[in-house]
Amino acid sequence: MSPQTNPNATRAPAPTHMSPEEWQARIDLAACYRLVAHHGWTDLIYTHISLRVPGTAHYLINPFGWSFDEITASSLVKIDSDGQKVDDSPHDVHRAGFVIHSAIHTARDDAHCVLHLHTRAGMAISMLKCGLLPLSQHAMMFHGKVAYHESEGLAVNLQERERLANDLGNHMVMVLRNHGTLVVGYTVAEAFSSMWHLEKACQAQLDAMACGQELNFPPDGVAEQISRLGFNKAALREYPEGRSPLGWKEWPAMLRLADKVSPGYAV
Structure with a gap:
């Protein structure tokens, strides 16, 4: 039997008032919340993962006050660009x-x-003036893809949105100084994979720096090569699939993990 699906997983059908595309988006986002909880990346009920409803200008986000391991597909709230x-x-x-x-x-x-x-780990890296360094393979995946945004206090000022967008530019990762980390994904799968590798990179850098020994940086060109072969949706002849597996190949396995460690999200 192929491991691509878990036959024991509970998948409720899409509600009659909802498109199948929106329902699948809700399932993927709810799974992502459960996986973030499983890996211990939560901050009580704070921080968010948001997802555009396919084909619309609306977004899905968690119900405020729920822990991430409680999120279900049907509990996600649909909002507009102003959070209404x-x-x-x-x-x-x-x-x-x-x-x-x-x-x-x-x-x-x-x-x-x-x-x-x-x-x-993400907060610690955000406190370091050097930011994320190209020390590990995980970090080098983001070489040239990391933006930085200086702290403006709690993010309650709508005027900060323009500065956030300008600082991010076309990067896939942003370190919010003295705050935390943020990743942008074309899909939930890509965003989760990006954060997984970013978190590992942050942890490894802090471990290496804590040793007090001289850090070994890669030879010229290595970071660029790893970045090109990492999170890249372009055609790449180096891979049998013709593209990098990062950001999509892992997701079926992650859904099976969510089914095992935190069932009930897809209802």
Whole structure:
């Protein structure tokens, strides 16, 4: 039997008032929330993962006050670019928390999924003047793809959105100084994979720096090569599939993991 699906997983059918595309988006996003909880990346009920509803200018986000391991496909709230609810959901939305996400979604057509975290390692890297260094293979995947945004305090000022968008530019990762990390994905799968590798890169850098020994940087050209072969949707002859596996190949396995460690999200 192919491992691509878990026959024991519970998948509720799409509600009659909802398109199959939106329902699948909800399932993927709910799974991502559960996986973030499983890996210990949460900050109580704070931080967010948002996803554009396919074919619309609306977005899905978590019900404010729920822990990430409680999120289900049907509990996700549909909002507009100002964080206002556009459906009859009974759940609250953390509007202040959507300032960062709305800035990215509205500025980037390819920013379908925005994943923002306050992990211990991500916050530590955001405090270092040097930022993320090209020390590990995981870090080198993001060479030339990391932006930085200086802290403006709690993200409650709508005027900050323009500065956030300008600082991000066309990068896939942004380090929010003295705050945390953010990744942009064309899909939930890409955003989750990006954050996984970014988090590992942050942890490895902090471990190496804590040793107090001289750091070994790669030879010239290595970081550029790894970045090109990493998160890249372009055709790449180096891979049997013709493109990098990062950001899509892992997702079926991650869904199976979510089914095992946190079932019930796809309802």
